[in-house]
Amino acid sequence: MPELPEVETIVRDLRPVLKRRKITGVSRLPTKMRRAEPIDWTGSLVGLSWKRVTRRGKWIVNELSADCHLLIHLGMTGQLQVQKMGGNEIDHLHLQIELDNGKCLQFRDVRRFGAVRFLTAEQALATYFDEEGLGPEPFQVDPAYWFKRLNSSQRNLKALLLDQGIVAGVGNIYADEALFRARLAPVLRGCDLKPAQAESLRLAVEEVLQDAISKRGSTIRDYIGGSGLKGGFQNNLRVYGRTGDPCVRCSMPVAKIDLAGRSTHFCPRCQVGNGRQPLGSKEGR
């Protein structure tokens, strides 16, 4: 389930491989993808070449010539790799872009929760994400903005972290991990946050994402990097997927609840809820 660190890893892997490559053909079209745009993919893409590969939130941004952009969202099971042409047949291949060096960029997505968008020069990228309501990058969050966005909401912290309009790129794994690092209970409401707690959460989000990037992300199930390598951060997760294991700080068993429609892992003892106590913890006020 790729979140920001996994997407960043893929972007870094693909960047040198796609640099200046020209598109010579499109041999698999994303027609089975959900929300697939009914455009002429071959006519739009063939002849264009890569300028840069970047990332915005969980989106992979391919900057192409003629000011066009190919945006790819991996959803939950998306994989993006460059392979040699004529390899083994691959299941769930939804986009195959042939390159001028005998290789191809393959977008595979078993569950089709991902998305592919093509933007022409007229559909400027500069305004696209703003219009989509995507929030700031986690490493560029203004502390005043952060406190205001959180503190003006009655929603719980888990839901706020998952909201891509507040901060882009955080998913279920790193939301739980950031809350653990900040010692804040996921059920705590934004409006209950004190400024210092909001700030420690902001820093925890930055820190956990940075740590995960340095380990090439977490491979829980399907994720592989752009070079086919698995991530290494799954071994550093402190609460996600560790239900019942002793908390690394206080040895209380890690709890799992359903929150904001997602499985949510936390330590009931050392993640404080400012009075909002989920499972009989004695912490907080």
Next chain:
DNA sequence: ACAGGATCCTGGGGGC
């Protein structure tokens, strides 16, 4: 405004 559920989608795993 917010919570919660349903939806999309498939493969893996547990239980029987």
Next chain:
DNA sequence: TGCCCCCAGGATCCTG
């Protein structure tokens, strides 16, 4: 062995 059911969760939509 085989079958059924549940689970995973990114984003979006709908309802209460």
